[in-house]
Amino acid sequence: MSDTAAASPGHFGPDLAEVFGPSQQDGGPELVQLLTPEGERVHHAEFDHDFSAEELRGFYRDMVLTRRIDTEATALQRHGELGIWAQLLGQEAAQIGAGRALRPQDYVFPTYREHGVAYTRGIDPLDLLGLFRGVDQGAWDPAEKNFGLYTIVIGAQVLHGVGYAMGIQRDGAVGTGDPDRDAAVIAHFGDGASSQGDVNEGFIFAASYNAPVVFFCQNNQWAISEPIERQTRIPLYQRALGFGFPGVRVDGNDVLATYAVTKAALQRARDGQGPTFIEAYTYRMGAHTTTDDPTRYRLSDDVESWKLKDPIERLKVYLRRNGLVDQQFFDDLDDEAKELGHHLREGCKALPDPQPMSVFDHVYTEMTDELAAQRDGYEAYLASFEGSDH
Template sequence: MERSEEFIQLLTPTGERVEDETFSFTHDDATIAANLRHMVLGRRLDTEATALQRKGQLGLWAPSLGQEAAQVGSGAAIAGLDEVIPSYREHAVALMRGVDPLDLLKTFRGTAMVDWDSVATRFHLYSFVIGTQALHAVGYAMGMQRDGVVGNPDPADNGAVLVYFGDGATSQGDVSEALVFAASYQTPTVFFVQNNQWAISEPIEIQSRIPLYRRATGFGIPSVRVDGNDVLAVQSVTEWALDRARRGDGPTFIEAFTYRMGAHTTSDDPTKYRRREEEAAWRAKDPIERVRTYLLGRGAVDQAWLDELDAEAEALGVRVREGALALPEPRLEDYWALTYASLPPALAAQRDAYLAYEASFEDADGEGGR
């Protein structure tokens, strides 16, 4: 399925429901309210983590401000045996999959490597090397095919892989290779591209002379472009793509047309390359505000409900702020102990040398200089 340069939209920036000739949102207002909750909590985590980095408590953070609908809408479509392969910005999806937010912060604080239960959550560890996760996802999907969890009569016995990456990653060779293998083997893979318009300081117009979703057509993969700030449309399109993948109908490429309202990472200054007018125009399309406006207009939620949500977000903020500072410091010896079941002699000698060097910095109280 290839669409025109326009995107699928079911909820306008002013909070009005609209119809699409192909896709429709089949869930009730309670589901939309649940999506709003996930979006608000995801933004609060992002806001707190950004502030922690600015205060020197995190080494780095990759903000997701403005991309909440793309993440929550797609995350709401995940079911059963589906596996999620993220990049490094899918914080709202992580929360939806049950990842503890403090586990997310460990990597960015430098107290541990990516560290959560990817088996229980079916949310794999963050990938910081741009584009590599696309190949990982296709390989995992090929394994699912061979394990017989695709195309079964009972939908509960089927699964697919949902892989996230940004517009900048589409310029990486790994993504093109992943598209080749996915098309060749018709793997149950949904490629979900959050096109936030900027690959750090490089605008999408320079990266690609055609809309990103049209690239996948050249690989023989059905592609769709969706309003990435419309949580209803994103959920509907992702449900369709995952359903066809689970049935054994092969991969799909989704371009969620959204905008990064914050920095690429906290080491970046977007005011150096973006115009304020552009940012203001996209803030008027805030994904959270359009859902809030819709639900209030329908009477599906009231101010008391919103106040409770704000209180829940505040509690999350407190837990993130306090919990980040309480994360245990890493132990140098763990870098060897957690790598090998049986440490080779050469590395054991290396370990002993490093630990002896560390011990040489002991202070007057006899505590090591960790």
């Protein structure tokens, strides 16, 4: 397919019926699920995968360690070591499934909550803490990890992701058939961000240029204190049809289904078949951030109900029931989680304060005259305090 080709209105490409079948086009069965909340393995006609025991244990380990990152960071904020923290409690399966479906050459554009995806890309979680501690602006190299810096402006990363996807499309890294070259982009956002203009503009550009991008929406049902019912009259995944590309809703608490759906969507993008919208239907069991009090706007009964769908517990039941793990596995993982917790606690406290002038670093590839003037003025201002008691 030409790098400038776009899907015609109302048509999603010849492979849609095979990869994203009719049930997803006409609003039929809404939820793709491969592992029930009770830990029962089920199958899906359009999305399935034969998981090895090693893969399943890896998913479980990833989710447990991601949750440990979250609980440690929350505790550090409560002790005054972080200014704020964006929790992901309950969303581990959505993030690990999506993260593990990526190939090394794929690129991720995150929000400020993709701690699990960052973990799958090999980013030291201590680098995440530096951002929330306010001592750096993101200490990892986006080009090295193929993982963009956290985005605080709601929805802006979707436009960034579409632009990058159009770039790799024009670089000839899409639809060549070379699995080591063909690449895709995944842009993460939440249900609240789906109401932002930037997100919808990203949809339009992606559809018009058939960009190799997957829009991954973690619908945790709360845009801070605003419920999903006040944001949309239809399921979010069905919005994609109006823009001209397929949408699918997956059980976001099912790491197996999330992995299988994201893997298919990313391959579709790499093959030159254009964008896909994935709605990972999950629940924010914690607060929006550590400055939020969710007891003021939601019912405790809802939280308790969703605890029964915990993504970690359902996979744990499946592993135990099928004899895929023993107690030593859990003991070793518990030790690993404790070591991770120690690394985060001690490492966070040891993070150095930034030098004041470093705020001017990495703003542009080349220093502009205007920025240089601001830098020089600020440097002179700081120098005026030298030798002063104030």
